[in-house]
Every structure is written in C-alpha cells, then in structure tokens.
Amino acid sequence: MVSVIRLKLISILMFYLLGTLNVLPTETASTFRHYDCTNKAKFSPKSSYQFNLNKLLSKLTSKINITNYYNTTVSGTNKRDIVYGLFMCNGYMEKCGECVSTSIQTLKSKCVFNKEAIIWTHECLVRYSDKFFPNTPEKWPSRCVRKSEDYEGELDSFNKVLSSLMDDLLTEANEAPMDSIKFAVKKITISEDQHLFGFAQCTPYLSKENCKKCLRDAMNFLQTCARGKTGGRVIYPSCIVRYDHYLFFPLPRGKRKNLGVIASIIFFHALVPVIVLFFVCYLLHRESRKDLKHRKGNCGEEISTELNSLQFELRTIQEATNKFSDDNKIGEGGFGAVYKGGFSNGLEIAVKRLKKNSSQGAIEFKKEVLLISKLQHRNLVRLLGFCVERNEKILIYEFVHNKSLDYYLSSKS
Numbered sequence: 446m447v448s449v450i451r452l453k454l455i456s457i458l459m460f461y462l463l464g465t466l467n468v469l470p471t472e473t474a475s476t477f478r479h480y481d482c483t484n485k486a487k488f489s490p491k492s493s494y495q496f497n498l499n500k501l502l503s504k505l506t507s508k509i510n511i512t513n514y515y516n517t518t519v520s521g522t523n524k525r526d527i528v529y530g531l532f533m534c535n536g537y538m539e540k541c542g543e544c545v546s547t548s549i550q551t552l553k554s555k556c557v558f559n560k561e562a563i564i565w566t567h568e569c570l571v572r573y574s575d576k577f578f579p580n581t582p583e584k585w586p587s588r589c590v591r592k593s594e595d596y597e598g599e600l601d602s603f604n605k606v607l608s609s610l611m612d613d614l615l616t617e618a619n620e621a622p623m624d625s626i627k628f629a630v631k632k633i634t635i636s637e638d639q640h641l642f643g644f645a646q647c648t649p650y651l652s653k654e655n656c657k658k659c660l661r662d663a664m665n666f667l668q669t670c671a672r673g674k675t676g677g678r679v680i681y682p683s684c685i686v687r688y689d690h691y692l693f694f695p696l697p698r699g700k701r702k703n704l705g706v707i708a709s710i711i712f713f714h715a716l717v718p719v720i721v722l723f724f725v726c727y728l729l730h731r732e733s734r735k736d737l738k739h740r741k742g743n744c745g746e747e748i749s750t751e752l753n754s755l756q757f758e759l760r761t762i763q764e765a766t767n768k769f770s771d772d773n774k775i776g777e778g779g780f781g782a783v784y785k786g787g788f789s790n791g792l793e794i795a796v797k798r799l800k801k802n803s804s805q806g807a808i809e810f811k812k813e814v815l816l817i818s819k820l821q822h823r824n825l826v827r828l829l830g831f832c833v834e835r836n837e838k839i840l841i842y843e844f845v846h847n848k849s850l851d852y853y854l855s856s857k858s
C-alpha cells in the first residue's frame with residue numbers, strides 16, 4: 446500500500462520536473478505573413494523608380510542588424526521617382542534582421558512592379574511607397590486575423606477583461622517617447638489559471654494623438670472581428686493590436702511595468718518545483734513515519750534516499766554501456782535505442798536512451814515512467830531507475846535473460 450503511494454508520488458514528482466523542462470512560454474515559429482501590393486500604380490522595368498527602390502531596399506537592409514526600426518528616402522533627379530521606406534520590429538525585440546530581410550525578399554518576388562507595398566509578419570513590418578507616409582495614420586490595407594477557437598468561459602466577463610486590457614495597452618503604448626516605437630505588452634488575469642496577453646504598437650513617427658486614434662480604431666475592429674475568440678490581431682499600416690491566451694512575447698528586461706509578469710514566471714519556473722519537491726518529501730516522510738509505526742523491524746530508511754537511489758548519474762550509465770557503444774546496442778525503437786550494460790557489481794542492465802531534444806521524447810518519457818510504475822507493480826519488468834541529465838532521458842531496467850527485445854522496446858505488456 447505504502448509503496449504504491451510512494452510510486453505514485455515519485456511519478457507525480459517526475460511528471461512535474463519533466464514538465465518544466467518542456468515548457469516554452471513563447472511561440473517559436475510562426476507562419477504569420479500578410480502582404481499587400483497596395484497601389485495599382487506600376488513602374489516599368491529598368492525605370493529610375495526601380496533603381497531608387499532597389500537602392501532604398503538595400504539601405505533598409507544595411508540597418509537590419511543595427512536598429513529595430515528605420516525609415517529612409519531615396520530621391521533621384523525626378524521628383525516623381527522618390528521612394529519612401531520603413532521597417533519596424535515588434536517593439537519588444539531589439540532587432541529582427543532575419544524577419545526584415547525575408548520580408549523584403551517576399552515583397553521583391555510578390556509585388557514585382559508595384560510602386561507601393563506592405564508586409565506584416567510575426568515579428569516585423571516592412572513598407573515602401575511613392576508617397577510620404579511615416580507620420581500619417583493609415584488604416585488601409587488592413588487585416589483581422591483571429592483564432593478559430595471560441596472562448597469557452599463566460600463571454601461577458603471575458604469581453605470586460607479584454608476591454609480593460611486594451612485600455613491599458615492604449616495608455617502605456619503612448620507613454621513611449623516621440624520617435625521611438627510606441628508599444629506596450631501586458632498580461633491580465635481572467636481567473637486563477639486563465640490570463641490574457643496583449644500587445645499594441647504604432648509606427649515610430651506617428652504623433653501621440655494619431656497613435657491613440659489608430660490604436661483605438663484597431664481595438665474596436667479587433668473586438669468586433671474576433672469577438673469571443675481566444676486570440677486575434679488587427680494589423681494596420683500605422684498600428685498593430687494583438688491579444689492571445691498565452692504568453693507570445695519574450696519577457697522584457699528591466700521594465701518596471703512588467704515586473705509582475707517576470708515575477709510570476711520566476712515563481713512558476715523556479716519556486717513551484719521547489720515547493721512541490723518539499724511537499725512531496727514531506728508526504729513521503731510522513732508516509733515513512735506511518736510505515737514505521739505499522740511495521741516494526743523496518744529500519745525506516747529515509748524515503749528521499751529511495752528517490753535518490755532511483756536517479757542515476759549519466760556518468761555511471763556511460764560507464765555501464767561503454768559510452769553507449771554500438772557493440773552494446775541491442776535494439777532500436779520509436780523512442781530511441783536500447784543498450785545492454787553492466788554495473789561493476791555484476792548486475793546486468795538494459796538501458797533505454799530516449800531521443801534527444803525532442804519534446805516528443807519527454808512526453809514519451811512521462812508515459813513510460815507511468816506505465817513502468819504499473820508494470821513494476823505487476824512484477825513484470827523491474828525498473829531500476831532513470832537519468833535526466835544534459836538533454837538525456839534514460840530509463841534503466843534490470844536485464845532479464847530469455848526475454849525478447851520487445852520486452853524493453855514496447856510500453857505495453
């Protein structure tokens with residue numbers, strides 16, 4: 446009875462520890478890309494407009510590793526051939542060079558002879574035109590991109606929270622100084638375990654008044670077009686607004702207004718595992734005390750030692766398997782390779798080494814640990830321990846002779 450509880454607690458603890466290895470708070474890759482070859486006006490090949498435009502694009506490109514926004518102008522002898530251009534990263538990024546250079550490539554290939562074009566991607570905006578635009582507020586062309594999932598809670602209170610998020614973003618974005626990117630990111634709480642994250646930004650050369658107006662319009666549009674959805678964004682040439690139910694922006698450094706967000710992240714990623722660990726140790730300790738009372742003669746070894754004894758050092762496993770040598774490999778399964786090995790005391794082991802760096806592996810590992818604790822309960826195969834170290838996730842079994850390899854490879858019994 447007690448050992449079943451122990452096993453459960455150990456697997457809960459392992460679940461938690463493994464879970465934290467896996468959590469990435471930000472979106473890593475995104476295919477978000479919208480462009481518009483806005484002006485129907487075209488220039489002809491080899492014209493001076495084309496010459497100026499190419500010059501403008503290479504001027505923009507020359508700044509991508511230096512700054513997070515830049516506007517420039519290229520004028521020739523003829524006034525008609527002036528080209529204005531701008532790129533702008535999302536304000537929470539110091540640079541977005543790769544984004545800008547791929548965006549420029551996209552415009553070059555998609556809007557070949559257009560005098561005017563704009564592209565929004567996940568991280569940046571690039572635009573050029575034959576008209577001066579940096580300080581004019583513009584709402585066309587525009588897009589509303591929304592999540593397909595509906596918010597499943599109470600919609601009225603969700604909308605209220607969203608409105609107040611938008612109000613805060615509007616105010617904070619405009620606190621930025623003139624001629625810098627006016628932006629704000631913000632987290633707001635819906636309920637204990639539900640939050641909304643927001644982001645708003647204007648192009649750098651808009652006046653505060655115009656920025657406010659642009660954001661206000663974008664927010665009204667967003668709250669209509671993405672009504673009841675878990676996330677959405679509205680993109681205008683002069684401003685961008687976004688909300689989502691997960692943290693999609695990297696945490697800013699040294700920004701006082703975001704201390705709350707940082708604190709909560711530190712709390713969840715550093716403090717909670719410690720608290721969970723203490724709690725589990727406490728429970729294990731209590732169990733062992735009870736155990737002592739019920740079973741005289743048991744020396745009441747500290748259970749935390751038992752937990753420790755399940756964990757193997759990577760070095761030990763490397764030694765036991767001759768550094769995972771091919772000679773020791775006895776098979777390969779979907780999650781990785783299985784090696785035969787031996788400890789210096791003569792105990793033979795089978796080592797299942799899960800594939801590195803795949804989140805799939807961590808999930809499989811969790812499943813595995815759970816299944817094995819069940820298997821162990823039924824005395825089918827004995828798990829000696831595990832090893833989680835330097836991207837390695839390893840399970841160590843007792844090697845049983847006369848058992849087929851499938852025994853170690855499959856999770857089912």
Ligand SMILES: *[C@@H]1O[C@H](CO)[C@@H](O)[C@H](O)[C@H]1NC(C)=O
Pocket residue numbers: 506507508509510542
């Ligand atoms: C920007 O930096 C990247 C990576 O360091 C480099 O490959 C690229 O050539 C640089 N681009 C410019 C225009 O400096």
Ligand SMILES: *[C@@H]1O[C@H](CO)[C@@H](O)[C@H](O)[C@H]1NC(C)=O
Pocket residue numbers: 516517518579580650
């Ligand atoms: C960028 O835009 C600002 C504001 O409209 C303008 O004053 C400045 O001259 C522009 N910079 C360049 C290099 O064109």
